[in-house]
Amino acid sequence: MATTDQEVNELIKREYEHGFVTDIESDTFEPGLNEDVIARLSGIKKEPEWMLAWRLKAYRRWQEMDEPNWAHVGYPKIDYNSISYYSAPKRKEDMPQSLDEVDPELLKTYEKLGIPLHEREKLAGVAVDAVFDSVSVATTFKEPLAKAGVIFCSISEAIRDYPELVQKYLGSVVPHGDNFFAGLNSAVFSDGTFVYVPKGVRCPMELSTYFRINAANTGQFERTLIIADEGSYVSYLEGCTAPMRDENQLHAAVVELVALDDAQIKYSTVQNWYPGDENGKGGIFNFVTKRGACIGKNSKISWTQVETGSAVTWKYPSCVLRGDNSVGEFYSVALTHNHQQADTGTKMIHLGKNTSSTIISKGISAGKSSNAYRGLVKFGPGAEGARNFTQCDSLLIGDRCGAHTFPYIESKNKSAIVEHEATTSKVSDEQMFLCRQRGIDPEQAVSMIVNGFCKEVFKELPMEFAVEAGKLLEVSLEGSVG
Amino acid sequence: MLSIKNLHASVEGKEILKGINLEIKAGEVHAIMGPNGSGKSTLSQVLAGNEAFEITEGEITLNGENLLELETEERAREGIFLAFQYPVEIPGVSNLQFLRTAVNAMRHHKGEAEMNAAEFMKLAKEVSKQVDLDPAFLKRGVNEGFSGGEKKRNEIMQALLLQPKLAILDETDSGLDIDALQVVSNGVNALRAEDRAILMVTHYQRLLNHIVPDHVHVLAGGKIVKSGGRELALELEERGYGWLGIKDEEEAAANSAN
Structure with a gap:
């Protein structure tokens, strides 16, 4: 039977599609981090003083902190002084006013990634903020959104144009x-x-938002802040890719969501950072903090993530359910292969009454990869009648990979109800034989089996992205059958 | 149509098939009978190209083409169909999606246009009625939560959809009650055609009351020890395998334990 496992492993070898580098002149900081670098960064962005003060306070605090080492991942020590903290394509003094002013080389890059920035094109129903290395290069559909009263812009613009909102919620x-x-x-x-x-x-x-890392030896540190005021609804998608490089690159983002009374935020991610080559060389370190606060009653925050990229993933999109009757959801597909490592999951913090949360996690491990689910479900003393349902399923492809599940439950309220289900399965030789006996190509068979396994999560994605996610898995599993 | 010459096959170093010779012509129905452990299922798996088995000697040709050079999926596309004894589940993949993928793989191979979802749905509904399966089955995961009988009917339904040249039925009667046996048999009889051959592998003769074979072969110890017509099966039923000097592995095991 070993022969078939071998074959499946052949199948999941893949080419990374988005590994090209855009040849564009950039302004890039020398590597290194100190207070002057932060001041210079803040200066370039023409930030108000309070912002610089906020950054410096964070920097001083950070210097006293230790890098976490509890995750089920291993990677070489990062030298934070060998990273450049700012890189942006060269351009005129001001932000381009319209797409016509955006460097055509950049537009081409996004075309190539399948994200056309020209409005009224393929993704006509989706407004895009394109972030290239350290800066936002274009935001589409600003006008129709403004008519509806929706503010959709880069965080740099928001700091300048909407300081009250930013000051109130940033870091909250x-x-x-x-x-x-x-x-x-x-x-x-x-x-x-x-x-x-x-x-x-x-x-x-x-x-x-489409995040693209292009420059070498830079880190990408983006910050996303989404505020849904009372009774509002927003669905937000995030995509990410990077060139293939032999060095690891750091991506340490923070995403904050705030939902007021009766508001709903649906946040979907299709993460396809460069995962490194088949020997585990290169790839992105994806160390991301994503958290949503349901501060209002009856509010709802839903995270859906499809994680196929990165060399190392450390990411736990979470919900703090403060408002009574608020709802948190986490739907995740994490695929690892070759030497990829993922330690991902969620935290559901129940504080309000009758709060409820659902966690559906699907981990797929192939090659020599390691895939861990880590989740915390916590009930505070005030979480009367709160409940959680958790389902963690792992699918193994081949016999050299690993899947781990680390569920943590803490309850300070006796009325809280937790349900937890977990399964581990394998793409079996029998399943492969059945598919092939029916004339189906082995690649197609693996992809069909994996897609079936992920179905519960894919149906949570907005339609355009559900198709993309399915295809992404297909590409991820595409290979060279001998 | 199918020609097997001096076929030897082993699994994990243990020889199971020890020189099988068999000729099957188009339009014929052959039954392979034999006690447990005689190599019946191995023969089915080897014909379909299961890589767990190693062919150490001999040849298999389908209409003159060397089957041993073809991958499992290529053999399927050339018209070899295996109805599994224990069909495996594929959770989350709907039966409909699975079947359409299979039918389209075949159509693609023949240079025919693929069927769209609506066309296929219509066809699948018709065929599901032939084996008395509620069309709601099409939306469920492949074999997911199916009863034994439903799984077997689902296998026959696939044969009807894929219209193979050679249909191999591996213990299709096992685990079926009388009603289900009748339904499955009707399905198999509907498969009978001048340009198609059917190879049934079975432990019991009762299936052959419903699907009457043209030829019956007895497999024991990895070899065909006797061939005959319909009457051979009846004789076996009456006199048991012991009549041919063969011991059922279970019996043998039970005896040696005593």
């Missing part, structure tokens, strides 16, 4: 001292997306 969900990587991000974040949906407004289109 993920404070400086939350963790090492969040601290670093707070000090050096370069750009990212800001969304504000006013009271009672249902955002008229999907919003999305």
